[in-house]
Each structure stands twice: as C-alpha cells, then as structure tokens.
Amino acid sequence: MSNALPSRIDRVGVLVALAATGVFLLHGFRGNLGQDAAVYAYAGQRVADGVPPYVGILNRSGPLAHLVPGVGALVGRVVGTDDLLAMRVLLALVSVASVWLAYLVARDWCGSRLAGLVAGTTMLTFGGFVHYATYGPREKTTMIFCILLTLWAIGRRRWVTAGVGTALATLTWQGAFFPLVVAALVALLLLPGRRSTLSALGRYLGAGVVVTAVTLLGFWVVGALRAFLEGFLLVNLGYTEQRGLLEAWARVPEILRPVYGWSTVLLIGGSLACVVLAALAARRLDRASPTAVGVVATGAGVLAELGFSLTAFQGWPDALVFVPFAALGTAGVLHLLTRALDARARRAVLAVASVALLVAAAQGSWSTRNTLLEEQREQAHALLAVTGPEATVLSIGSPQPLVLADLDNPIRHQMFLNGMTEFVDDTRPGGLEQLVEDLERIRPTIIAVDRPVTHDWLQPLLAEDYVRLGGSRASVRWFVIDTLSREDVRRARELVHAGPLTTEVPLVGRSGP
Numbered sequence: 001m002s003n004a005l006p007s008r009i010d011r012v013g014v015l016v017a018l019a020a021t022g023v024f025l026l027h028g029f030r031g032n033l034g035q036d037a038a039v040y041a042y043a044g045q046r047v048a049d050g051v052p053p054y055v056g057i058l059n060r061s062g063p064l065a066h067l068v069p070g071v072g073a074l075v076g077r078v079v080g081t082d083d084l085l086a087m088r089v090l091l092a093l094v095s096v097a098s099v100w101l102a103y104l105v106a107r108d109w110c111g112s113r114l115a116g117l118v119a120g121t122t123m124l125t126f127g128g129f130v131h132y133a134t135y136g137p138r139e140k141t142t143m144i145f146c147i148l149l150t151l152w153a154i155g156r157r158r159w160v161t162a163g164v165g166t167a168l169a170t171l172t173w174q175g176a177f178f179p180l181v182v183a184a185l186v187a188l189l190l191l192p193g194r195r196s197t198l199s200a201l202g203r204y205l206g207a208g209v210v211v212t213a214v215t216l217l218g219f220w221v222v223g224a225l226r227a228f229l230e231g232f233l234l235v236n237l238g239y240t241e242q243r244g245l246l247e248a249w250a251r252v253p254e255i256l257r258p259v260y261g262w263s264t265v266l267l268i269g270g271s272l273a274c275v276v277l278a279a280l281a282a283r284r285l286d287r288a289s290p291t292a293v294g295v296v297a298t299g300a301g302v303l304a305e306l307g308f309s310l311t312a313f314q315g316w317p318d319a320l321v322f323v324p325f326a327a328l329g330t331a332g333v334l335h336l337l338t339r340a341l342d343a344r345a346r347r348a349v350l351a352v353a354s355v356a357l358l359v360a361a362a363q364g365s366w367s368t369r370n371t372l373l374e375e376q377r378e379q380a381h382a383l384l385a386v387t388g389p390e391a392t393v394l395s396i397g398s399p400q401p402l403v404l405a406d407l408d409n410p411i412r413h414q415m416f417l418n419g420m421t422e423f424v425d426d427t428r429p430g431g432l433e434q435l436v437e438d439l440e441r442i443r444p445t446i447i448a449v450d451r452p453v454t455h456d457w458l459q460p461l462l463a464e465d466y467v468r469l470g471g472s473r474a475s476v477r478w479f480v481i482d483t484l485s486r487e488d489v490r491r492a493r494e495l496v497h498a499g500p501l502t503t504e505v506p507l508v509g510r511s512g513p
Contacts, residue, residue: 012113013103016120019358020099021092023124024134027365029088031135032372033400035450035476036317039415040137042399044069044087045406048077052224054231057399057414060240062232063215064172065139068094072137084373084403087137094145095133099123101148102324106331108155108291114350119331121354122270124361125263127368128316129323140320143173147324150180151301154187155294159200163207171215174236175321178308183301190285190293230427239419239426244311259316261364267319270326271306273333275299280336298328314418379495380404386492387445387480394439396458397450398476410442411435416455425457432457440465447479469496 039059046056047070053063069087076086099120107116123129132138150165162184169176184204191197219228256264278299281292302325334353338346380401384391395402395414402409413424425431439461447466462479469492471477478496
C-alpha cells in the first residue's frame, strides 16, 4: 500500500459522487415503504413534531436512527414537501457522501485514484445499500457513513474525528461499536512511541466521551434520559433475542442473494479480502505509514464485526455493516493484483473495472425500481375514508399507515418481537394486562399488525372486538372495529386485498455486469 495522496477533493472524487447520484436517481424515491423503513420514518416524524427519540416510539437502535430522519422531515416541512420524500432525499445525500468517503479511503490505501473509483463503484453494486439509500429511511445508511468517516480518520491519524465517528456510528446502530473500536485500538497500538500512543488514545477516547456526554445531557434536558437508557441499553442487554451466523452459516448466500444478487460474491469476498490485505500489510509493516497501519486496523475491524455477527445476525440488512469493508477490500485486492502490470495497463484494468461496475450498478438500480409509494398512500387514505373521519389507527409492528397518513400511534410501544414483549411486560406499569385494558378503552378503529399469531396478549382483543380484513404474511394484517357496518367492512376488505400495503414488494437480485 502506498502513501496517501493529497487530501484535496479531486476531480475523480467529484465524478464518483456524481455517479452515485445518478445511480440513486435511477432508483427513484417513490418506492414502496416497507415495515422496517416505516419504523424509522415514523420515529423521524415524531422527532419533527418535537417528541424525543424513544418517547414517540420505543426502538432498539441508537438515537441517530430517529434524529437523522427527523432532520429530513423538518427540512421537508420547511420547504413544503412530503415528510417521507424529504427523509429519503437526505439519506440519499448521506449515501452519496458514503460513496465519496469509500473513494477517499481506497485512494489513500493504494495511492491510486482509480482504485478509489473501484471502491466507490463497488459500493453502488450492493442492492441493499442502494435500496435503503432511496427507499428508506433506515439506520444503517447513516451507520455506513459513520463507519467510513472513522476509517478515513484512522488512516489519516485524525483521532478526534475517529472518536467522533465511532461514537456517532454507535449512536446509530450499536453493533458498529465493535469493528470501529477494535480498528482504532489496533491503529493506536501500532503508533511509533508510547507517548504518541497515549496522546492519540486520549484524543480518541475524549472525543467519543464528549459526544456521548452531549447525547446524555440532551436527553436529560428534554426529560427523556430514562427512555434513552431503556431503548439504547436496557432492552438490548437484558431482553433482545437474536440469531447469529452460527445458526445460519450455510444459508448466508441464500439469505443475501435475493437482495445482493451477483454482488454477494463481492460482499463476502471483499470483506475477507480486507483481512488478507491486513495480513499482507502486517508482514512488512511500516508503523510510520498511516495508510499501512489503517489497512491492518481495518482488517482487524472486519474480524471483530464477524465475531459480533456470529451471535447477532437477523438477515440481509445486518450485512450492510460489511458494505464499506467489502468495497475497500475489492478495490485493494484488484489494485494488488494489477501491480505486476505496467502503469498504463494497470490504469486500463482499473478504469474498465470501474466502468463495468458502474454499468452493473445502474442496470441493477433501474431493474429494482418501483413506484408503489403513491398507491400505498392512496390505499391508506381510502381505508381511513371508509372507516370515517374520526377513525384512529393502532400499529403493532406495522407503522406504514401511520407514516403515510401522518398519524400518531395511541401508545408508545409498537415493537413486540425478539424479546420486546417481555420487556414491555416487565417495564410498562401494569404490564401487558394493563396495556390490553388501555387498548380496550381507546378502541382504535383500525389495527395494523405485523404477526398477530405471535402476540398472544393481543389475541382476545382481536377475537372479541375486531373483524379481520386480510393481509399478507410478509407485511401488514388489517383489523377493523366490529361496530362498522357490513357495507363498510366489505369496502375496507376490498381495499386491503387490492392495495399495495397488503404485500411486501420483494427485492430481486442485482444483475451482473
């Protein structure tokens, strides 16, 4: 690996950012709103309404998962556009910045702008990354940016920035803590001289502590510190039930391929390539070289994240944490393999690879595009119209109608899977029994549920007072209060069966180059 190039924003970096913008525009912003994205969109809307994170909706991710979409919604309201569209545009801009950062890190690693171009275009081939860049919001979009910011800072020995990036990544998605802390500690330990190591360690830890302290102070000021501690720490440490790669090791390609398609090879191979590059760099490590140390540190970070994923891996979205590493590893290996070529041939190979990756990314972006958002919105409003102007909606794990109609959930708790039921029962005054009594008193007109069969506590209420309209195992199940007329129930059932909110649009694999 070579010494870093000057840190100015060069023309190739601008080209990478423009290419990313083009790929995201091809995908569009009118795609369907899925359940997971709706959770963060609803959280963002509540933040824009002035409700602190975890108070509007209790969720397991970090507060930035609420705050960043909230900023988007606020900007949208200022300029007079739709909340969800504004959130998606903001997250697309964050994704463009992530692609640009990947370019910078790979450029520094390899001393080659074309290698940086390979890293940027590789990121754009990952279907899950592109999907949530414009069909979110999702917390892992912000997490990817923070990871790359931290890796860039480690490679430049900018320890305050690295500490800030680590803290922000953790405050977005807690699982990002492990690879970044390990990467930073490895880079710190490899610094020449004890004094420089201790000084850098102090700056890194100090920056992270300051960001965390400011976060805690902010929640204390708005009276939501307990809610923060519950959502960020308590539910994850004491209640969350997760599967890991150990339980599904042989099924990883099967899990990833429907979303990442052919780029599954790059996702897995590129991540492992980071470890190989780190091992090669460590053999003849020049500890005075920030970029060489950065390569070793990044490989250690991959191993740390792999270790975490062995016990906590819920599906293809959790693979997004490997996207930055995979892009960097792919670029690094390709640059290494072309070193035997003369300079002209090496540049040609890297340029052709970048063009091929960009073409594949553009084709994949277009082929997975859909425009179902407006149909979803129309269905939600039509269903509300049938049930009357005073209709209320309760979401149990299915906040899409709340987001699309800009409604408040009557209760803070929406998530009840993977240990959350036990958490609510233990921590909510009166537990689930009192919750059911509250719902009987509220009597919401419509109940949208993710998996009603798994919610034993909800079954008696649904059976006694509600009529099932229908739904899909992949998405929302709809129930309406039994006081509606037969004609209104019939019309509502027709809307549910006809509209796009009933089904989750599958992601198809990305096409090859």
